Amino acid sequence: MSEVKIYARPVSWMPDVSSHYCPGCGHGIAHRLVCESIDELGIQNDTIGVASVGCSAMIYDYIDIDYCEAPHGRAPAVATGLKTVRPDKIVFTYQGDGDLASIGMGEIVHAANRGQNITVVFINNAIYGMTGGQMAPTTLLGQKATTCPLGRDEKVNGYPIRVSEMLATLPAPGYIARVSVAQPKYTIKAKAAIKKAFQNQIDGKGFSLVEVLSSCPTNWGMRPVESFDWLISTMMPYYPLGTFKDFD
Amino acid sequence: MGRVLMKGTEAIAEAAIQAGCKFFFGYPITPQNEIPEYMSAHLPEVGGTYVQAESEVASINMVMGGGATGYRVMTSSSSPGISLMSEGISYIAGSEIPAVIVNVMRAGPGLGGILPGQADYLQSTKGGGNGDYNLIVLAPSTLQECVDLTQLSFELAQKYRNPVMVAADGFMGQMMEAVEIHPSATRDDPADTTWGLGFMGERGGKRSHLHSLFLTPEPLEAHNRRLQEKYGRIKETEQRCETYHVEDAELLIAAYGTTARISRSAVNNLRAEGLKVGMIRPITLWPYPTDAFQALPDGIRHILVAEMNAGQMIDDVKVATNCRYPVSFYGRTGGFAPSVKEIEDECRRLLAL
Numbered sequence: 001m002s003e004v005k006i007y008a009r010p011v012s013w014m015p016d017v018s019s020h021y022c023p024g025c026g027h028g029i030a031h032r033l034v035c036e037s038i039d040e041l042g043i044q045n046d047t048i049g050v051a052s053v054g055c056s057a058m059i060y061d062y063i064d065i066d067y068c069e070a071p072h073g074r075a076p077a078v079a080t081g082l083k084t085v086r087p088d089k090i091v092f093t094y095q096g097d098g099d100l101a102s103i104g105m106g107e108i109v110h111a112a113n114r115g116q117n118i119t120v121v122f123i124n125n126a127i128y129g130m131t132g133g134q135m136a137p138t139t140l141l142g143q144k145a146t147t148c149p150l151g152r153d154e155k156v157n158g159y160p161i162r163v164s165e166m167l168a169t170l171p172a173p174g175y176i177a178r179v180s181v182a183q184p185k186y187t188i189k190a191k192a193a194i195k196k197a198f199q200n201q202i203d204g205k206g207f208s209l210v211e212v213l214s215s216c217p218t219n220w221g222m223r224p225v226e227s228f229d230w231l232i233s234t235m236m237p238y239y240p241l242g243t244f245k246d247f248d
Numbered sequence: 249m250g251r252v253l254m255k256g257t258e259a260i261a262e263a264a265i266q267a268g269c270k271f272f273f274g275y276p277i278t279p280q281n282e283i284p285e286y287m288s289a290h291l292p293e294v295g296g297t298y299v300q301a302e303s304e305v306a307s308i309n310m311v312m313g314g315g316a317t318g319y320r321v322m323t324s325s326s327s328p329g330i331s332l333m334s335e336g337i338s339y340i341a342g343s344e345i346p347a348v349i350v351n352v353m354r355a356g357p358g359l360g361g362i363l364p365g366q367a368d369y370l371q372s373t374k375g376g377g378n379g380d381y382n383l384i385v386l387a388p389s390t391l392q393e394c395v396d397l398t399q400l401s402f403e404l405a406q407k408y409r410n411p412v413m414v415a416a417d418g419f420m421g422q423m424m425e426a427v428e429i430h431p432s433a434t435r436d437d438p439a440d441t442t443w444g445l446g447f448m449g450e451r452g453g454k455r456s457h458l459h460s461l462f463l464t465p466e467p468l469e470a471h472n473r474r475l476q477e478k479y480g481r482i483k484e485t486e487q488r489c490e491t492y493h494v495e496d497a498e499l500l501i502a503a504y505g506t507t508a509r510i511s512r513s514a515v516n517n518l519r520a521e522g523l524k525v526g527m528i529r530p531i532t533l534w535p536y537p538t539d540a541f542q543a544l545p546d547g548i549r550h551i552l553v554a555e556m557n558a559g560q561m562i563d564d565v566k567v568a569t570n571c572r573y574p575v576s577f578y579g580r581t582g583g584f585a586p587s588v589k590e591i592e593d594e595c596r597r598l599l600a601l
Binding site for chain 2: 069070079084
């Protein structure tokens with residue numbers, strides 16, 4: 001009986017590293033989707049990643065490509081600098097919701113508004129992970145966090161920001177989609193969106209952002225399986241999946 | 249290009265282009281707006297790109313990304329804008345990325361005013377951002393020096409993989425003077441592919457990773473030791489200073505930038521009266537020209553520090569001279585510069601003591 005290989009680690013995945021992410025965290029899945037896209041597009045030697053601040057700050061430990069670190073929230077500006085000087089390279093940021101939607105809201109809005117030909121992978125897990133579960137701009141109403149222990153109250157904290165819908169109001173950005181990694185059927189679509197966001201850049205089409213709804217069982221206070229259920233039952237209704245702009 | 253009359257800001261911009269800088273990331277702030285304006289008009293002529301950032305926070309991070317490729321990039325701003333850039337400057341230094349930052353200093357603190365100042369001396373030379381890092385800081389005192397030091401800054405930035413600041417006060421930016429601007433000998437030097445991002449293929453698949461994050465203490469301390477060793481080499485080799493009539497001086501003025509121009513006039517006038525006054529002019533504010541201060545003659549009775557601030561360089565003078573001489577300060581703030589007469593009067597007062 002011959003062996004059939006059904007899965008192999010992506011070539012661009014850094015060999016011999018073990019994950020520092022918590023059990024049930026969606027970052028590992030999203031990292032893999034980025035790696036697979038890089039592999040399939042054959043751009044490992046031509047891709048420059050920009051790391052942000054948060055749990056994924058050490059994404060460069062997992063993806064074997066050129067990497068630059070950015071201060072908290074500033075990854076789209078660093079990516080703009082890289083892409084301006086090296087328009088022949090593929091430049092992408094990978095940012096969490098605290099990084100992109102709170103401290104870095106200015107940078108992402110203006111990079112999108114310039115139609116900067118970069119790719120943004122935006123992980124939304126509705127909480128600050130690395131610092132220990134504080135309220136994020138994406139934390140849902142009623143959701144408990146260490147800095148809103150009674151749950152997010154719109155009268156005090158405002159409403160969770162739907163970044164994709166907001167950026168889609170701008171004329172310049174080309175491709176904006178929200179996906180999820182809650183189950184394989186969603187992850188397959190997430191992969192297609194991320195790969196498309198890289199392909200758009202290769203084709204010179206302009207700014208592409210994929211918002212990935214992801215899990216944070218540790219800071220949500222849940223078991224991994226519960227966290228994926230919660231993602232589907234509670235997060236996905238507020239943050240509907242779909243394509244908000246596709247170069248229309 | 250022959251000798252031409254130019255405004256300081258525009259001379260700095262043209263000098264940068266002639267030094268091979270093709271990428272500029274800017275944000276408007278007075279009194280340096282002619283630099284981004286000049287770059288937006290003239291960079292496309294040399295195949296370069298001007299990007300108007302949404303803030304100084306963004307422009308310095310664009311410089312970080314652009315510099316990370318190994319190519320020559322720059323930004324310019326003025327005092328409050330430099331404060332906003334301080335985080336990025338710390339990251340750039342920590343990640344060892346070459347970058348050139350021009351600060352056309354205005355009067356502070358806070359929003360202060362748009363008139364000239366030198367009150368960013370401490371911010372430039374002692375930090376500004378967090379952590380143990382140093383900028384190379386160059387202080388021009390003529391527009392020709394604005395040109396020459398701007399061009400030098402690109403070479404130093406790449407030689408040491410370190411951010412370099414041209415600390416030009418608002419007078420340097422806004423006055424006009426005759427300058428000659430020539431292409432730098434190094435303007436067409438290729439980017440360093442051994443570490444520049446985007447050269448992974450040229451490195452045979454070996455990636456480059458520019459970062460300041462080290463979550464475990466041993467590598468972070470090793471990184472700091474390496475940086476300090478580099479700063480030590482810069483201190484040994486890059487001190488620049490001018491001395492003027494110091495050999496027989498009884499009174500020495502220590503000044504840089506515009507205040508040094510004013511002090512030079514005062515020295516000339518006082519010398520004409522037979523008074524033994526000289527000047528020492530730091531050109532590198534960091535590394536501080538300690539060697540030149542150490543070599544000062546023993547006959548000096550007093551050092552007068554003159555600045556357009558409330559006395560920011562005085563401690564460096566005391567340290568650089570091991571407190572061998574009495575040191576005092578005369579300065580103006582608010583956008584004023586000390587006049588030649590004010591400095592002359594202060595020198596006469598000190599010599600009469």
